[in-house]
Amino acid sequence: MPEFFHVLPPRQALQILLDRLCPLGEAEQTPTVQALGRVTAAAIMAREDLPAFPRSTVDGYSLRAADTFGATEGLPAYFAVRGEVPMGQAAQISVSHDEAALAHTGGVLAHGADAVVMLEHTHQANATTLEVARPVAPGENVVQPGEDVRTGEEVLPAGHCLRAQDLGGLMALGITEVSVARRPRVAILSLGDEIVPPEVQPGPGQVRDINSYTLAAQVQQAGGIPLLLGIAADNFDQQLQAARQGLAQADMLIISAGSSVSVRDVTAQVIENLGAPGVLVHGLALRPGKPAIVGLAGGKPVLGLPGNPVSAMIVFSLLARPLIYHLCGCRCPPEPPSVLARLSQNIPSAAGREDYAPVLLKRDNGRQIAHPVFGKSSLIFTLMRADGLVMVPLDRGGLYSGEEVTVQLFQP
């Protein structure tokens, strides 16, 4: 059983797995109203033009643009008002030379009209006569049929994560059901003789399970369905059995293992025994999170995450999150939120690895200041007291107080 304790930058480790991993490729039909955050399984085409008719973008009068040419405040053009085109109705009236019809924002133009002059630029001289004080160009203040989208046009590509406006646009086209990628099921297994479920009062030397729950929440945020497998003791056979069962019912397996060397070795062995090719990367150029394991078994990704909660969360965001999106067929996971801030203190690091430091944000004279929350990486409350993470790049030995940095914000 080869063990490549070959420490790789997280992005490179991810790429090794992505290169060998196919999206699930399973679609399901979902009502569009429930499809927020889902990933499109296929490109979606427009089945009709939008708008379907020439719409006015202002309140005013529809008319022939040519009849307004040369109109000024001093020498207005005069039009006979032929009536009104009410909202939500086809135009029942036509305008010809020097005629106009009242138009509402979003309403239809009168037949024969090719532009709308804004109400503000008109003056009703009497019941049937309108003065227009300014010329309009043909098409002015009008949305033409198909100007928003044309029949046959690709409205959304495959692998697109649906946002609020996408649901609106689909509804506008009458697309009330949409084919989306099935949500990946992500099994989560916590390992360790010392771990007990949260509802249990820990005995001496025991601690409650944290990672099953932080990771489950992160799976949810990435659009996956978490399957909690519970806790397995530090015993190879028991762990392998739990991992096998978990992987069989899921599309991806995350093992949160202890961080001691012996325990890590067992996790690697478990992953090796789940199926070929097994462990692909053992160890990341990352702190915290160095002991992470990246594997692939029977076409399904398997991650071994360090047991300490802070490391586990960071490795999840660097590896598991993009993997879940990849399984859905989404190549560009939505950007996690971030803000720029100035560091209040140096953050020491070492060249050759990525460091992630939790920071607390405070405003000072309208400027965002990032205060590093120093704490041992095993302490979950370090992260609870922080608003986000600052990354020290591989090629930097640290960051300086006063430097402007990007803070990746934790999302609720």
Place this chain on the structure above:
Amino acid sequence: MPEFFHVLPPRQALQILLDRLCPLGEAEQTPTVQALGRVTAAAIMAREDLPAFPRSTVDGYSLRAADTFGATEGLPAYFAVRGEVPMGQAAQISVSHDEAALAHTGGVLAHGADAVVMLEHTHQANATTLEVARPVAPGENVVQPGEDVRTGEEVLPAGHCLRAQDLGGLMALGITEVSVARRPRVAILSLGDEIVPPEVQPGPGQVRDINSYTLAAQVQQAGGIPLLLGIAADNFDQQLQAARQGLAQADMLIISAGSSVSVRDVTAQVIENLGAPGVLVHGLALRPGKPAIVGLAGGKPVLGLPGNPVSAMIVFSLLARPLIYHLCGCRCPPEPPSVLARLSQNIPSAAGREDYAPVLLKRDNGRQIAHPVFGKSSLIFTLMRADGLVMVPLDRGGLYSGEEVTVQLFQP
């Protein structure tokens, strides 16, 4: 019926409403595993110390730090190995002067030990004798009881939006149920003679309802529960009745009205008739979104949003989103995601109003470039083709090509 067509900056309009609006103040118990994104109804205190025992943060040997003082590679300190403290168990062994016990990452220290020396800095001379090549300070490589959190300490404040790590921290303390603010119910009413439901084939001059669905998705993203009231025609009595019924079953009402002047006036009248004080602000120094109405009726916020989908979404994010968080008792809504980018083109605006321009992001030589997507504000597909919005501040007449701008990203 006074109508203050007093155009205000969006932030100021929001503040006028916030100053008069109480949070709902209704709590409900929720299993912690289901509480992601919910807002805490009260501060949460730790009921125990974490960790509960001195934990090693490394693999190594627990011992008395004083016995290592002066140890070097050339002149190591020698220790008698008294055995191992296994994971998940209380220490059954003690160490005294020049004695050590094997310790695992996350495990308990032997009785009498006050520090852990890392495995890498030791050498097992024989079965029972350990060489230590480096001194450790008392407390080194140890998390002390209560170092993560102490009994009675406030773990989370009231009004906090729960993140993945918060769920983990609560579980670590055995807090498997949490008191959270009830989700606000937000009723959404679409107005307009021209609007038909998405499943209907629009007749001449008709368009399908978009805003009910984009706004419902935005309500969901802000942690509220959308209640779709459907569509009411351009008729005062019908609109007032639908708005009254909606407001009665909800904590907030959003009316998406047409954008023509007459329709806007009717919406303002409807809001005035829902209850005192009625319309607070009519018109924002904002484009698109100027015709928005901010009201309060019987202690519940009522917003009149412009009918065009782009304006409606922008006004929602500026006004409705913070209102929903406020109703939950959360004063600092989570920061929406943003990135810095350079503008590829000028964005014209006018001083005295905030302008929001949709942009498409493209990478060019590793730099993010924001390309404005120009389009009439009534076109939902303008937003579908964009990745985010760039704001032109009130005091600027526009933004220049090449300028660095913050792009507020659309969230899935």
